[in-house]
Amino acid sequence: MLRPKAQAIDLGGKPDLKDPDLYMRDDHHEVFRKLRAQEPVYWNPEADASGFWGITRYADIEAISKNPKLFSSAKANGGHRIFNENDIDGNETDASMISMDPPEHAGYRRMVTPGFVPKRITGMEDRIRERVTRLLDNLPKTGEAEFISAVAAALPIEVLAELFGVPQSDGAKLFEWSNATVGEDDPELRVSDEYMRQCVLEMAGYAAGLWQQRLEKPGEDLISMLAHSKPGGEAMNFPTYIGTFILLVVAGNETTRNSISGGLLALSQNPQERQKLLDDPSLIPSAVQEIVRWVSPVLHMRRTATADTEIRGQRIRKGDKVVMWYASANRDEEAFDDPYRFDVTRYTKPDVPMQLGFGAGQHFCLGSRLAELQLKVLFEELLKRFPDIHVSGPVRRLRSNFISGIKEMPVRYTPER
Template sequence: MQIDVYSPDSYSDGIPHDQFAWLREHAPVFWHAHPDGGGYWVLSRHADVLRVSRDFKTFSAQRGFVMVDDLPEDILGMVQGQLLGMDPPNHGPIRRAVISRFTTRRLALLEPQIRNIARQIMAGAKAGEEINFVDDLAGDLPTAVICSLLDIPEAMWPQIRQWSDLQTSGSDPDLGGSPEAVTQASIDMGSYGYSLASERLDGDGDDLVSLLINQEMDGHRVSEMEFASLFVQLAVAGNETTRGLISSGMDQLLRQPEAYRALEQNPQDLPLAIEEMLRWTCPLHYFRRTATTDTVIGEQAIREGDRVVMLYSSANFDETVFAEPMRFDIGRDPNPHMAFGHGIHLCLGANLARLEARIFFEEFFRAFAGIERTGEPVYIRSNSIHGFKQMPVRLRPR
């Protein structure tokens, strides 16, 4: 089989399941050529992805960052300030500072606010005419929630979303993507984050910005520059992954009307269903690590400095872990998917995303009598982001 899991065009119809299945069976540690020369190792099995995710000493996120393409030194230095691109000891204090603001208790306190936002979104949705579910509905909640948590003026919300979209669409010209646009959006967004931190330093606000920069964790206080990088990660992740989860999850329910009706009638079953949506949709195809020493994965020798790519969207369909992996099962349990990664770099907002998705579907079922697909969804042209850019639907009001 011809294997090319680098080209964004390989993802034009979603996850390239045929290639991933071949890799899992025949070459679970696969040397893949890179168009700029050299290559990288592709890990397709759940066990190997899990092992590398856990071993941050041997497989570094900071050395080379988390994208498969090597970055220019000036850009590399900038993105290494993001938590997802940090190794211990730098990683720990900043992560714990953020995690302390996303506890179960704090999220429970946020639920009424998130539900109110969701109800406003449903009330403003245009029923009876064709809409793009991605932009007109699914994307509104995560943008509003993350911006509200950061106390960003509502007039800036469209700009935050545009910066976020540009940074995840570098390979999709339909979305204005280009390497230059990605870099500029990251710089502009980081600069805005820096200004927020500077304004709220030593203040008494209770927004997420103020809470993060005005606390000390393990003897460390988050600086304005550290927050600027953290802000980019929080805002982009808070927008893209949850939007992908909601829109792709809804699309799958529409392909299985019995599952849609079951959740509409029994919304208490949503938490388990959302885990299956996460496994199935997997908002990120991969992250990269770089070997810090000579090592072995499976029976394959890996040399220091080699790039190692963890294919989450292959691991989530590993036949040795998931029974009938190509069946979308809203009652699947257990469901050890890795849609949020694993280990010290497990997604910071994983539980916030779960909460947002649950509330979205609860309020959607209350607000609308139904939803119908009016065309096939169109995927973002990306080997990194798994999500739709178009999902035409029509809503039926109650």
């Protein structure tokens, strides 16, 4: 299952939204600002494919997400990424729920929903706090650390291992596979096609072993839910299981990791906002929403038009790719007051629209509550123990048009006595 690398294209001065360097340089917000004002439904040609419509306004993205009949996520129509999932050579994974439409989608989503219901998530809070406490205990006493490996990546991986019911020592493998899966455009992560193939094979072998174990001895974990559920009246086929496993590995950690790191970066760049959280920690849940709005860890999701239609008067043809840029919707001046201001109190005010970082409609992020809980506990403990923690040097960003990610981020803090 080798995802194609994004090929940039020279559009004669117009932006290429597919270009991973745009996001690695963190230049995309200015590009999106202009597009929202001038061409909110923007035709982006592609070097190696048919081209796509780039959608940048909040209201349009919300409406598209809530109309799966007209805007499909189904793998048979191309799926949820800019490249066509059904074109990938040797794709041994079948679609997971994120690349399905109703009514099929609901049956697959229901399989793992018990793992994400509020009671279950709330019940994880004490264990998440213990994990955070241990990670912070282990921060070097020198007062300097690399925050991604020490904290931001470590926490979601530990939580994912708990959800899967696997030993914490398996976390390193899950981390590597997840990086390789989303890192198709980052040469540091997809070292070679051969390496990527090996990762997929290892991941499939690992997932197969778990499936067998849980069939024989079910537990309360997500893998047991998958192995024992019957979405269409029958057990899930193996390729769909592998696709779902990979979805959970990636969705469960890349996004949360990058919200944690992007959140700390935003607090470092806006010390007055950090001070508000220090003075009043009850603002942290509002800050969490603002962090996800600000970071938009998932840059886009794609849909495919199932019939001729129009968006803002622009004709869209059946079969056209429609790419929803959440990173733009979350800075839309028609939706948010002062959208370029990072404001930890924003979500204490009345009538503020939901941030779209978790999407909208029937694919709305299944793990949103779990991600919010991890962010809340992390920032509560971090700011309590290291009130002056701040980013102390340049950050290294992921080269990707899909995940807004940070690979390395040095921090400095006054160590505890």
